[in-house]
Amino acid sequence: MENLFLIFILLPVVVGGGVLVGAWLLTRIMPGDGKVDSAKVAAAKAAVPARGPEYVELTANRKKAYRVGYVMLLVLAVLTVAEIAVSLGLNSVALLFIVNILEAAAILVVFMHIKSVWTSKETH
């Protein structure tokens, strides 16, 4: 039993947390192009286009974007309820699978905007 504790708790936590923190410290003494040219970074930041009319439009889109989120929340809730209902009531694996596919499709299309992989326009 004690192995379980070691592997399932210590490992994720230590690999995740400890290594990041330790390595974070280590990177400071690593050779390489470590020195950050702060002037360059500042220049790059300044190169961001000035906030013109596009920016106004952007913020106007905000409400719309949030609304998409709420709709998705509703869709996911309905599908989860459907999932439970199907498995408890109908006990049909095929139907359950369809519900899962719908759920996955919604996540892929809306949350993960899979389209952005092949539409090259830089939206965000």
Added chain:
Amino acid sequence: MRVLKLGLVRGLLGGIMGWLFGFALVIGARLALGLPAKWNPNLVADTSTVWRFLATAFAPYEPAMVVGAIFFAIGFMIGVGAVTDWLKWARGIETPFHHGARIPGTPEWARYFNVDYSHKVIGVQYGITGILLLGVGGTLAMIFRLQLAQPELNFVQPDAFNTMISAHGMIMIGAILLGVGAMSNYLVPLMIGANDMAFPRLNAFAFWINVPGALLLSSAMFIGGWNTGWTGYPPLSSQAPLGVQYFFLGVFFIGLSSILGSLNVIVTTITMRSPGMSLFRMPIFVWAAFATSIIQLTATQLIGLSFLMVLMQRIMGMGFFDPGGPVWYEVDKWVGGGNPILFQHLFWFYSHPAVYVFILPGLGIISELLPVFSRKPLFGYKWVAMSSMAIALVGFLVWAHHMFVSGMSNFLRVPFMMSTLLVAVPTGVKFFSWLGTLWGGRIEYKTPMLFALGAISVFLIGGLTGPPLGTVATDMNLTDTYFVVGHFHATMFGGFVFPFFAALYYWFPKATGRMYNERLGQLHFWLMTPAFWVMSLGQIFVGTHGMRRRIASYEFELGIGDAQMMVTIAGFVIFTSVLIMLANLFVLSWRAQRAGANPWRSRGLEWQVPSPMPEMTYATTPIVVGEPYDYGKPGSTYVQFAPAPLAPALGAGVTGGD
């Protein structure tokens, strides 16, 4: 400390520190919980010899050894500096991308021992590491071939024999994967007219993770070895000595490299081709590398998963595969209910497609060289390009032909037999294309061309022995005999080793600016090729005469002693001939004559720039205007160079972070 400037040294130090940390973490936690440090108090170290001590001392601490090995890899990667930039990004520091040595003031050779982002350096790193592993695996083979040279010898003890054949198998596969990585990293950007890969940092990471992988894989021999063969089937592997865990982890890290490296090749091929290079104007090797990468990207996960499952079964008693039995390292502990066939399905779902990973790049090299040296267009370019993709895709559907006698459901046999034989069709397309290309050509028998032709002859042996194994009725008799060994050595030499050597000779002048010694090259070829025929046919012969696989000794009565002796001698000839090549390329060539920019009169992009190539291969953007392989067609051109850089240089680069 000047040696600390070398990433490799820092990596090893970091790795050792990581290993100690991981080991101490687990043992410390155990002690803190009030448990004894050893899992199985009955296991005690045997101090009679150093060898026996290493083999027995660590066995009682198996879970701590596993965690130590994982931290070894992490420590290595941090120490070598392969994750430095990413950790900086995580802190919001931007690291602009530079070509050239990353650490100012270090000599040129030191780049090869450090994390370097240039795809040419990484390609060479892959290649050298691959050749080193080839040497290790080859040496092992020479040792156990001595044992097999005559019946009933007692030169190598059975335990050591088992460890050696297992290590030979997997180390050679690692060597091949590294060789494939060398070719695709070095050549793909050159051939598509790009100056680097799409993700240079990921590329460096993918190379360097091989080093801890290879070290773990090799060290498995010393901490007890393992006796499962390269396939690691449970339930044997769940009872095997501790070495099997380091074998699993070594393969896991090398597999991680495959996944990340192939991801890079795919993105590079999709996004970084020169203007004008449509998909059907890509050099054929790029097609091959692309098809290979699709396999590596997806299937590799499954060998990782299957090995991880056995690993967990061993240290946690999770009964995936064992129908039931005691856990060897702990008293009174049982697992049960699993199914070993599942392992074979998961394992072969990777490992069959993997054989196409080994051969597709090599077959691409053959198709690449034949037109150059016969001064004729490649016969059926589109068919060859598509056949690589077809082999890659059909290759996913045939895995169970390794399991005909495993006890899987009988109804699966015939469909898998059909799909297996189907692979012969796209493979045949390649053969016909090669013949069509050679037909009527003015062939120049230079060393690279000889190796390409040798590859065809050897691959033919491998290809012809495949269908008897893919047919259920014959495979029932041939499986687990030396016939299978003959089959896959012929396919791997024909599909990888010969083409890889051809590629080394062919691109060597491009990479170094020096010409190798042609006479020695020819000598290498004329030693290696006949020797290989003898070895391969000998293996097939002893297999059909009752020689089983993975057996340390065999009886006089089989009457195959002479044939076995021939195989061993041929093996030594091959080994020696490879040493000649290494001397030719890496020692003698330093004083060799200079090679021009294009000694082979090739149409390829990379041959239009000086040798050795500048840091930025293409200062001006190449523009593809014609077909890649129209050799001998008057007035045709493949590539032109734009008069000036197309894009103005941007100043500050911002990478990652936000």
Added chain:
Amino acid sequence: MAAGTDTLHDSYQWQTRTNRLGFWLFFLSEVFIFGGLLVARFFLWGGTRPDLPQIPPLLLTVALLLSSFFMFRAEMAIATDDRKTFTRSLLLTAVLGSIFFLGVMFVEWGFTVENGQLVLGNHIKPTDGVYGAVFYGMTGLHALHVISGVIGILLVWNLGRKGHFSAERHWGVEATAIYWHYVDLVWVFFYPALYLIGTAVGHGH
């Protein structure tokens, strides 16, 4: 020192596009390891499943889906330059993700103290034959992804708090977001495979 500047590798637009492609290929690759586990589940469990309490996993699923909602909200917030919502939603995502992770560990796996010793598995133990093995294998690999996602979100949150990212440049946020949704997507298939499909059988202690 630099023998040349690479205009391509330093162009943010080009980078974002290739990074995105690379990230999706990574997802494709991961499909195979999760798919392999699903195969193992159907191979070894067939039409059965271990008899486990139903309510806790349902609540955890809800927490994960909710966290995905907040992650989406955070990404939309930075894309439309709403920094306050951005950092807040990120933090909420991390909290919900941690709830999921801790829930799996302490409720599903159930660490308890027995006779002064830490013991795992109040419902099912990893050594419980194929049921324990597959259950811990699937939840374990998924939990490993969850915890790395939470770390990623916290890193992004930390940078966002300090003023990094903008409506025009926030690939870091997008990457973390799609990774998080991907982890969620995997759970969409794992949850029914573990808890809903098949007839519940005792798993033999």
